[in-house]
Amino acid sequence: MPDGAHACGCDMQDGLLAPDIALRILLEDAAPVAREAEVPAEAARGRVLSRAVVAPGDLPPFDQSAMDGYGFAAADCAQAAAPRLGRRIAAGDAPGAEVPAGQAVRLLTGAAIPDGIAAVLMEEHAALRAGAVFARRPPRPGQNIRRRAEDVAAGAAVLQPGLRLGARHVALLAALGMGRVHVRDRVRVALLSNGSELDAGRGLRDSNRPMLAALLAGQPAEVEDVGLLPDDPDRIAAALARAAAGADLILSTGGVSGSDADHLPAALAAAGGEVEVLKLAQKPGKPLAHGRLGGARCLFLPGNPVAALVGMLTLGVPLLHRLAGMPPQPPRLLPSVLAEGFARQPGRVEYLPVRIVGETEEGLPMVERTGPAGSARLLPLAAADGLLRIPAMLGTVAAGGRFGMLPLEGLA
Incomplete structure (x- = not known):
């Protein structure tokens, strides 16, 4: 991966790489982890399927009543008759013998719907008099009956590989009687920070590693905390080599901006890895490095916390999802309307912390900035509901303009 090998004039803006091209570069040779496991379905939430789930039976497994009511035969529906009330059938009871015309069942x-029943009249539309069921509204054949296999037919592939399972999927697995499912192993992430200046005794503390660890806790990943590394090329190279022995992804922040104290790219090369440094048309988060060491992919994000978070959400999470076996998608943006306009320097895609302050007549969130922009400012980020994405070439950002917002709830 030589530096700049993927760039062409159409991808560059003032010598900077468009973020969508950078994402394509990161993903182009990334493959899902090959390891898989078989886990109990009830414990599979958050795991990524490695094999399709095929329904072993029908859902529902038999015709059943959709509500409390009275079952009518087809002839009694057509004649608007008042059939005599026969037996009562509750959920779990055997349906019993066929029901003849002239008789209804509770x-x-x-x-389970017994043979002979063509419709279920909801109890609110029925009146009982002298042992007969009178319909206030005539039942229609098929009404209020859930038919066998109307939801799922036996043999159907109901869940596909690459799906990250949620509670709704666990419900489907339980209803189908699927006790266990095949999933990919979680991506093994070695997480580290770099920077001799991050010394609590000097008043500077590492916020990136805790932030990314918290973000990764909601992802299909298991994290090894490699720790905070000083600006020592040999120690960094040795730490990267150790991490690569057991990791699928080495994730770091700091040490990539290009100063004489930034050693991560060179240390990766010294450890025997491949490395490529990218300069993105993105604010914050211009400097980035990626590569490979043994079987581990490497992603080195900027050191300032807002830049690190933006880089992780826009590039790191899609890469992680590809390694986890999921379809990698760029961040989903929520259409939002800006309450107050401002001017900016065009040329880079910019992500700004914003809070929701209201709603438009169309039901879109109205947002405003949470404070002064800055890649090291954590208070505006902590107060934000999302990150507003401003297109690269836009200089005047008008009040009332519609922009995409990357929601932070559930992500960071």
Whole structure:
């Protein structure tokens, strides 16, 4: 991966690489981890399927009543008759013998529909008099009956590989009687920070590593904390080599901006890895390095915390998802309207911390900036509901303009 090998004039703006091209570069040779496991379905939330789930049976497994009511035969539906009330069938009861015309059955929600019943009249539309069921509204054939296999037919592939399982998927697996599923192992992430200046005794503390560890806790990853490394090329190279022995992804912040105290790219090369330094048309988060060491992918993010977070959300999370076996997607942006306009220097895509202050007539969130822009300012970031994405070539950002917002709730 020689520096600049992927860049062409159409991808560059003032010598900077467009963020979408950088994402394509990061993903182009990334492959999902090959390891997989078989886990109990009820414990599979957050795991990524490695094999398709095929339904072993129908769902529902039999015709059943969709509500509490009365089952009518087809002839009684057509004649608007008042059939005599026969037996009662609750959920879990056997349906029993076929029901003849002229007789109705009491059915509770989820009860099996016996042969001969063509419709279920909801109880609010029925009146009982002298042992007969009178319909206030005539039942229609098929009404209020859940048909066998109307949701899922046996043999259907209901969940596909690459899907990250949520509670709704666990519900489907349970309903189908799927006790175990095949999933990919979580991505093994070696997480480190770099910078001799990050010394609590000097009043500077490492906020990036805790921030990224918290973000990764909600991802299909297991994290090894490599720690804070000083600006020592040999120690960095040795730490990278040790991390690569067991990691799928080495993730770091700091040490990539290009000063004489920034050693991560050179240390990766010294450890025997491949490295490429990228300069992105993105603010914050212009400097970036990526590469490979043994079987581990490497992603080195900027050292300032807002820049590190923006780089992780826009580039690191899609890379992690590719390694986890998920379809990598750029961040989903929520359409939002800016309450107050401002001027900016065009040329780079910019992400600004914003809070939601209201709602437009269209139901879109109205947002405002949480404070002065700055890649090291944590208070505006902590007060933000999202990161507003400003297109690269826009200089005047008008009040009332519609922009995409990257929501932070559930992510960071």
